[in-house]
Amino acid sequence: METADPGPADGEERVVELRPRTRSNPEGAEDRRSSGSGNGNSMNSSANQPAVGSRVDGEGEASTSDAPPTAATPSSAAAVATVTAPAAKERPKSSQPTPVPQVPTAAEFHLRAPRVNCPEKVIICLDLSEEMSLQKLESFNGSKTNALNISQKMIEMFVRTKHKIDKRHEFALVVVNDDALWLSGFTSDPRELCSCLYDMETNICEAFNLEDLLNVILHKIDLPLMENVQTIPPPFVVRSILIYSRHAGHLQFSPSEAVSKMLQSPYFFFDVVHLHNGAEESGEESSWKDIYSTFCSLDSKGMGYRFEVSLSGPALELHNCMAKLLSHPLQRPFQSHASYSLLEGDDAQEIEATV
Amino acid sequence: SFNPDLHCCLHLATPVLSRISPELRPLLSSVVRNGRVGLDSTNCLRISDLKTGCTSLTPGPCCDRFKLHIPYAGETLKWDIIFNARDPELPPDFIFGEDAEFLPEPSELPHLVAWDAANPECLLQLVKELVQQYHSYQCQRLRESSRLLFEYESLLQDPQYGLSMEIYAGRKNSWTGEFSARFLLKIPVDFSNIPVYLLKDTALDPGEDVALLSVSFEDAEATQVFPKLYLSPSIEHALGGSSALHIPVFPSGGCLIDYVPQVCQLLTNKVQYVIQGYHKRREYVAAFLSHFGMGVVEYDAEGFTKLTLLLMWKDFCFLVHVDLPLYFPRDQPMLTFQSIYHFTSSGQLYSQVQKSYPYSPRWDGNEMAKRAKAYFKTFIPQFQEGAFANGKL
Numbered sequence: 001m002e003t004a005d006p007g008p009a010d011g012e013e014r015v016v017e018l019r020p021r022t023r024s025n026p027e028g029a030e031d032r033r034s035s036g037s038g039n040g041n042s043m044n045s046s047a048n049q050p051a052v053g054s055r056v057d058g059e060g061e062a063s064t065s066d067a068p069p070t071a072a073t074p075s076s077a078a079a080v081a082t083v084t085a086p087a088a089k090e091r092p093k094s095s096q097p098t099p100v101p102q103v104p105t106a107a108e109f110h111l112r113a114p115r116v117n118c119p120e121k122v123i124i125c126l127d128l129s130e131e132m133s134l135q136k137l138e139s140f141n142g143s144k145t146n147a148l149n150i151s152q153k154m155i156e157m158f159v160r161t162k163h164k165i166d167k168r169h170e171f172a173l174v175v176v177n178d179d180a181l182w183l184s185g186f187t188s189d190p191r192e193l194c195s196c197l198y199d200m201e202t203n204i205c206e207a208f209n210l211e212d213l214l215n216v217i218l219h220k221i222d223l224p225l226m227e228n229v230q231t232i233p234p235p236f237v238v239r240s241i242l243i244y245s246r247h248a249g250h251l252q253f254s255p256s257e258a259v260s261k262m263l264q265s266p267y268f269f270f271d272v273v274h275l276h277n278g279a280e281e282s283g284e285e286s287s288w289k290d291i292y293s294t295f296c297s298l299d300s301k302g303m304g305y306r307f308e309v310s311l312s313g314p315a316l317e318l319h320n321c322m323a324k325l326l327s328h329p330l331q332r333p334f335q336s337h338a339s340y341s342l343l344e345g346d347d348a349q350e351i352e353a354t355v
Numbered sequence: 356s357f358n359p360d361l362h363c364c365l366h367l368a369t370p371v372l373s374r375i376s377p378e379l380r381p382l383l384s385s386v387v388r389n390g391r392v393g394l395d396s397t398n399c400l401r402i403s404d405l406k407t408g409c410t411s412l413t414p415g416p417c418c419d420r421f422k423l424h425i426p427y428a429g430e431t432l433k434w435d436i437i438f439n440a441r442d443p444e445l446p447p448d449f450i451f452g453e454d455a456e457f458l459p460e461p462s463e464l465p466h467l468v469a470w471d472a473a474n475p476e477c478l479l480q481l482v483k484e485l486v487q488q489y490h491s492y493q494c495q496r497l498r499e500s501s502r503l504l505f506e507y508e509s510l511l512q513d514p515q516y517g518l519s520m521e522i523y524a525g526r527k528n529s530w531t532g533e534f535s536a537r538f539l540l541k542i543p544v545d546f547s548n549i550p551v552y553l554l555k556d557t558a559l560d561p562g563e564d565v566a567l568l569s570v571s572f573e574d575a576e577a578t579q580v581f582p583k584l585y586l587s588p589s590i591e592h593a594l595g596g597s598s599a600l601h602i603p604v605f606p607s608g609g610c611l612i613d614y615v616p617q618v619c620q621l622l623t624n625k626v627q628y629v630i631q632g633y634h635k636r637r638e639y640v641a642a643f644l645s646h647f648g649m650g651v652v653e654y655d656a657e658g659f660t661k662l663t664l665l666l667m668w669k670d671f672c673f674l675v676h677v678d679l680p681l682y683f684p685r686d687q688p689m690l691t692f693q694s695i696y697h698f699t700s701s702g703q704l705y706s707q708v709q710k711s712y713p714y715s716p717r718w719d720g721n722e723m724a725k726r727a728k729a730y731f732k733t734f735i736p737q738f739q740e741g742a743f744a745n746g747k748l
Contacts, residue, residue, distance in 0.1 A: 140743075157696075161693065166653065319695055319696055326653075327665070332651065340650040
């Protein structure tokens, strides 16, 4: 499955294809590239409009699409990291945080699916190494608890909430010891998944076999193949959420071609919650930051969410990460743009949105 | 009455057609597969009672006569159509059910005058012409009641309705001997701007989106009048289901020329509300994404009927689920606040519904978002307190 559009070569301007008015694609719902007015449709797409939501132009969930023509060409993608010249009615984007470091080069274009809330197939991968049982997390009442305990609760919250939002979402549970084991799913019934969630044991594990996990996932899913990635919503997307905690070893990873293809699919997402001991280890042992950056490098599309949480910090942090992971991968902002605060600096951060 | 199951008709047709004499099959095929003769486009023409005029020694299939069921003015006409398998070039004979007095003038039936058995559409066209004649015949029969004739003639004057009517001045009520009639009218409402997503859920072939008003006069003086509204299934669904069929009672002493425009206006208003509701919901969602967009969890990107936000207050995360009704903004969106951390004692997600918070349908989306934010700020602290007091971690 191709992720790159076999159209104009990189460096040339791309013409935005007008969205077909199919019954499943009503006007204005997905086209982020049309004008910022509420009844946007594709009629004002001009040849100057960028074809792809490039990661670097600060495009967040609520940004308008009045990207200036100069920012349109793929070849200048790398240069638009600080685009601040939007149409007059927009708020200046200079107050935005700079994007995540892994900016794709002009050659690494990834087409983005429309922002439709299609059903998700969520694969929750739980690391069962012994670090999950360390009683170091601080719970609400001040007592100590462990990551496995909190993970179980937050996973239950996650699946029940997703189900409440949309009954079409499906879930699966994978546990990882030395190998990955597919425990349950796909099911749309949260209770079915939750029934496998408890009664788990952790043990001392060897280095995490990421390749094995991704292969297990690969063989259980069938990613959609859409004719036009940008305009036609997929029937579903697949999302893996990995809750990872072991310290042991280096995260060696050389993906097969099939796994790479899966990772590059516009309909596959890989989110990580990395629980660590916070220590900067010297010597032969790689620190948690090395492992974390391996996870980052998996995310060639720049669309994954990653959290690092200290195992000896407040459990609240862990809950909050899972809450942030509730967001639909096609509708959520880039992680760097996400912001949830109710009280702080409201008006300054208002940005016009198109739906 | 309406038969919603178009697919059933086509499915049944196939074995029937195989029994028909091969030369006649194309003519019947057009009738059954494409035949929509009258106002009621959701009902198809049906064939039954296949027989043959050939001797029993003739090898089959050789059926050449059948009953054709034609929806008309809320009734079903059952006409016998009789071909001759041994002479398939000839046009058929017709027996018009119990309407012994219906004697169409053959010279006024173009497709009979120029019958062409090689044209597969010929029978269908002839049937249409006959139905038109039948309609004229029925209108003539209205003369039995000056009151009903007046109803008919006044509607005829109005080009909006006069051209799309089916009249059935039917058999007298067998108990009372009362003369009765039914008018079936097409209501000219523009459905073309109904948001497409509202129409796509029905599993049926959409066909034409149509609204029909059937008015039954059970007596010649029009003292017992029973109107009924029919909507094609996807329209009914789009307008909110069976409640969309509610129409005012026919006023006593009233007449169609006043009543029908009322119904038309009512329906037009409903359509407007639904269209407006869609656009208003979309505006609302856009405004909320603008104010809270960086914390969006999910929203209905098709019909804009729901939106979930993740908000944080003093390090504590909350969800707000917003449900937008069909007749928004007249109807207020429902807010459900949910804790990230708590469950109820029965293991459900800890949440609280708010249906009547400060709200005005006159606010635009932006104003609604601002007011909602203000409301959240006042409500969240007590919600949080309640969660910690009553919820299970």
